[in-house]
Amino acid sequence: MKTNRSLAKFLSRNKTPISIYAAAIAITLIVPFLFNGNFLASQLGVITLSTSLFLGYLNYQHTQDRLFKDLFKEFNERYNALSDQFPRLEKEYTPEVKLSDIGDDDLKLIISYLNLCAEEYFWFHRGRLDIGAWESWKSGMSTWAKLPVVRVVFEDEVATWTTAYYADFNEFFKELL
Incomplete structure (x- = not known):
């Protein structure tokens, strides 16, 4: 069957x-x-x-299917390693959070998450990710982008992202904020 x-x-x-x-x-x-x-x-x-x-x-x-599988697996593993921390970030940081209020470990965590999001965006626009997987990840990005602590770190990081690799992602992620 x-x-x-x-x-x-x-x-x-x-x-x-x-x-x-x-x-x-x-x-x-x-x-x-x-x-x-x-x-x-x-x-x-x-x-x-x-x-x-x-x-x-x-x-x-x-070959395209195998590449998608590898990317899907890697991105999900990386997200799973980060995602357990987001509920804590949501509770720990107030909407008035400033960059100076964010601990080094939390800053690294959020930067890792933003890099993961940028990679997912990049590979989606290269046509290597399934639309269903992308829509799911985009929905998750939208949820976490609304956290004030993520917004503050993103706004600080975007000032240092000058390469074309990040340019389109910056605009995309700003729309999620």
Whole structure:
């Protein structure tokens, strides 16, 4: 039963490349009958090329899936290591918090979180993250961005982020504040 569902998902996900591959093979096999010629070498060439392109596409897709899995796993592990501290930060720091009120460990924790968010944003915009995972992470970012202590650290940090890597993230995160 699971194999049938997996096959159905595979076929659904790859309708277009499978259709193109099947059409190329069909055309290659039909053309000699239409023109009464001997196209065996051409047919084998087209079939080989089509098969190579199709398998290359599947390999590319597999590589993208593996990259997403690795990023998903790493980002979730890093978030899990940080997330237990956020309820404490919410209780410990008042809405009037100043940068000087924030302990060094908490400052490092929030900077690590902001770096994680920036990396997730970067990889999403590079097309390496699934939209569902991104929407979930974005929702979490929105929740934690509302903490005054996170806002204060972000505003201080953004002053030192001058690279293009952070530029778009800065604007994105400001909207969450």
